Amino acid sequence: MTPPLRIRDLTVGYGRRRRPAVVLEHVSADLSAGELACLVGPNGAGKSTLLRSLAGLQPFFAGEVLLRGVPVGRLGRAARARTVAAVLTDRFDAGRLRVCDVVALGRHPHNGWSGRLDGTDRRALDGALELVGATDLAHEPFAQLSDGQRQRVLVARALAQEPAVLLLDEPTAFLDPPARIALLSLLQRICSEQGTAALVCTHDLELATRYSDHLWVTGTDRGLVTGAPEDLAVNGALSAPFAQPGVHLDLRSLTFAPTDRPGPTARVQGRGVRAALAGHALRRAGLRVPGEPDDGVDRATDQGAGVRNGATPLVSVDVDGHGWTSTTATGRTTHHGCLEELVRHVRILLRDPAVRDPAVRDPALGEAPGEEPGPTEGGQA
Amino acid sequence: MRAPAVLRRPRPTGRPRATAPRTAGRPRTALRFVLALAALGAVVVAGIALGAVRIPLDVVWRALLGQEVQPPYDVIVHDIRLPRTITATLVGASLGLAGLQMQTLFGNPLADPFILGVSSGASLGVALVVLAVGSSGWSGSFASGLGGGGDVGIAVAAATGAATVMGLVLLVGRCVTSSTTLLLLGVMFSYLVSALVTVLLAGATPELVHQYIQWNFGSYRGVTWSNLHVLVPVLVCGLLACLLLPKRLNALLLGERYATTMGVDVPVTRTMIIVVTAVLAGTATAFCGPVQFLGIAVPHLCRALFSTSDHRVLLPACAVLGAALALGADVLAQLPGDEVLPLNAVNAAIGAPVVIYVLMRRSPSGVPA
Structure with a gap:
């Protein structure tokens, strides 16, 4: 025809x-x-x-x-x-x-x-x-x-x-x-x-x-x-x-996302919408959240990447019945009734000079593969 | 403006009948046409009856039916009122149609029949004749014709000037793809030609300048039966040529690019529209001077009164209302008696408030007229 x-x-x-x-x-x-x-x-x-x-x-x-x-x-x-x-x-x-x-x-x-x-x-x-x-x-x-x-x-x-x-x-x-x-x-x-x-x-x-x-x-x-x-x-x-530096195409969602730069990470524990939204808020606050679809890293090999790389998460967030509980690397826990509070909390943590400089916090991080700025191609990795 | 939610609400009658009420709208359009024609008829009667000499209605009626008119009135009716009425109706219809076509072609509500320089070209021709005649000492014999605008020499000069400028615009238009550019070119041509006219007038005697200004006021009087032998066939042909255009004009409402995707040959259409407009406006200007305001106002009035943008309705509507408005304004212009007001002043003074009123009343929800 x-x-x-x-x-x-x-x-x-x-x-x-x-x-x-x-x-x-x-x-x-x-x-x-x-x-x-x-x-x-x-x-x-x-x-x-x-x-x-x-x-x-x-x-x-x-x-x-x-x-x-x-x-x-x-x-x-x-x-x-x-x-x-x-x-x-x-x-x-x-x-x-x-x-x-x-x-x-x-x-x-x-x-x-x-x-x-x-x-x-x-x-x-x-x-x-x-x-x-x-x-x-x-x-x-x-x-x-x-x-x-x-x-x-x-x-x-x-x-x-x-x-x-x-x-x-x-x-x-x-x-x-x-x-x-x-x-x-x-x-x-x-x-x-x-x-x-x-x-x-x-x-x-x-x-x-x-x-x-x-x-x-x-x-x-x-x-x-x-x-x-x-x-x-x-x-x-x-x-x-x-192709543009700092932006990549996420192959799972076929959407564009900023490529993660080396920096402090966070971990979200739990499933469901509230966990996903907590991840969203943490990313907005400037943290990498491994295991989320648009982090530019192949998820299959990324389970617990933060831990494997030796990078301790800056915060770890648990979803509970009333909101979200964050635990810092030093073990301090805070309860947040809404995600705005969580973001504010994270931003305060990030002002700490030791946190802002990844080399001070975690010397191994700079050598991790797939972290250089620029377009990354999940499919080719 | 109603909320979109209201618009989306499904009709309770279930079965979709998108276009059925179109036919229901037709009697209303027909009724409006009847009213418009009635208005035209009334104005025609007034046009023959009113003036420096009042003519009884029964005489008017007999004159309109083509019967003999008794002596005191026959000269007035035959030599003055009838030519004036015929001229005003035809010129009004022509300018209304020409204005509508220009507004649609350029998608610009401010466009009028003269926007591409027809009247400037005609003025140049007239100014040249006035100057040439003035310097050769014939002005005395010319003055009578100039005031009324019906002199053959003036008409030929105006027509030649108008045709020359329109020819130039069309020639340049062949190399221009965008109508907006063409519009600007036409306006620039007008300015250039007006500049020339100004230079010519600067060197003329006050008497000649006055004659030129008289011509510029516009007038339907002074058009004789022998003039009508030219004016009527040309304008009627021009008006009939408009009948070929409504479909193309409708397509142009969505813009030239949409029209192209609908299979309209835009350059050919544009040339057709400009030629028809030039013939209508140029001929009218040649015999009656630049009659302002009708060309821009009548289309707006028709869109509002007939509440449509469909040129199959608008073209005849503009012809009828244009004729009625033109003649009505002329009747008012000579109501003062022996003194006759400048036609263009009356046109604007009556028409502008009417159009403003119609536009404000009919578009409360932001729908442009």
Whole structure:
């Protein structure tokens, strides 16, 4: 089966043909029906340029874009618009347009010269509104929608074009976290139910790895790497473009986290939410908490690492029925009714000069492997 | 603004019917059109009846039906009131439509038909003619035509000036991808041309400057039947050409990039809109001088009164309301009797408060008009 979108040896960039600024070269990728792919990469790596070129908003310099197997140059404007629809970052003054008016504009490549909607158009319009769950918003003024509703309606507008390929440029940019998740799961559902192929350009790598069937990663030598999120994580292609000193990709959660620097550690004893939150608070206070998912160290070999390295934890925290009890290295125990107290307590402990200088506290720590600042790759270790 | 929670509440009726009430909204739009047409009709009657000489309504009625009018009134009705009425309605409709298209093309509520330099170009043409005629000593024979704006020489000069500037803007526009840049270019062209006009006027005699200023006030009077032979076909063609545009204009509401992804050929559409606007506004300016305010106010008024952004409604609405407003303002301008107020002053003095009122009343929740 021909994929709805196939890119062969594509070179994109901006600027006039006389002085082209190439940002991505020799890019090849396929997007198959029902697939949700996320286009990720650091700023300036050409995500948006690629997406805009695919949407027909700017020309590409070389290569081929095939829509349902047909080179894009051989499709007319309307035919192209019936194959590819886009949700862009453009803010527009919606004036007195109602939600259903905005979605009805998506029928533009289908209806006649006057833009009058016939039965098919209305069914497509209603269907699109229903898919994104905006049926009851149909007669609200578009300008009064919240950002989350707005994005859903813009997705509906794109769906009303009945495209084989849906392109979305930073659709989650102005959304709060729950709305981001709602939007991505909506897209995932649309792709699997409708067989639409979607390419989402996003900064939100954590969301991308959670929802996409394939990741398209830009930012490595002006090229594009594609694959399942987990595979790309394992072979290092996912973290390479984002490499930055002090930040690493945690392979278990596929989230970015600051790489731990050598320093005092803490230990949390117990399980469950309260233990996890205590770990969170301790990390916020500036301590390393071995055994937590985002410490940049492979957990399988890390059980009790602090103890094995000879580094006595600065504090050890027990979860009890009323709160948390911390025990310092010297054996002093304090009870904390809330985690703010714990953090305050730890910060006071950290002001001790002997604690702040790891060499004084524990000479062996500086030699421990995997502790140097810089990107660490759990998968390669 | 209502809370999102209220918006999300499902309808009690269960079955989704997203677009059904659209048809329910149609009679209201139709009713508003009937009212607008009634207003236009009333203004047309007033336009023929009122003026320096009051004409009885039964005579007006017979004149409108094309019947013979008895002697004391026939000259006034035939040579003055009818041409004035036809001119004002057509020019008002043209400027309303031209303003609407410019506002949509540039996504800018402040755009008007003259924003790309049509009126500046026309002024330059007029100023050149005034100066040339003034220096060759023909001013006496010219003055009568200038005041009314109906002189053929003035009209040709204004049309040529307007066409030249619009041609330049279109030419430069071919190399410009962004409409905002094009808008700024048009404004800059206007400034340059106005500067030229100022230089020309600085060297003219006070009498010629006065004639130029008279032209600048705008006026529908002085347009003769022979002028109408040109004005009517051109403006009617321009108005009919607008019928090709509502779908494209609607798509442009979401911005040019969205329009492109919906299959609109944006550069071609932009050229179409600019050419149609230039023909409408340029012709109107050539015969009536730069009639201000209608082009910017009528679209806002229509959006508010018809509470829609759909150009399939707005285009005819702007034509009808533009015609009614133009003629209404002209009727008021000559209510004082023999003295006739400057048309542009009346346009702004009546229209601006009306538009301000409509905008404030209709958008309490932050919805722009």
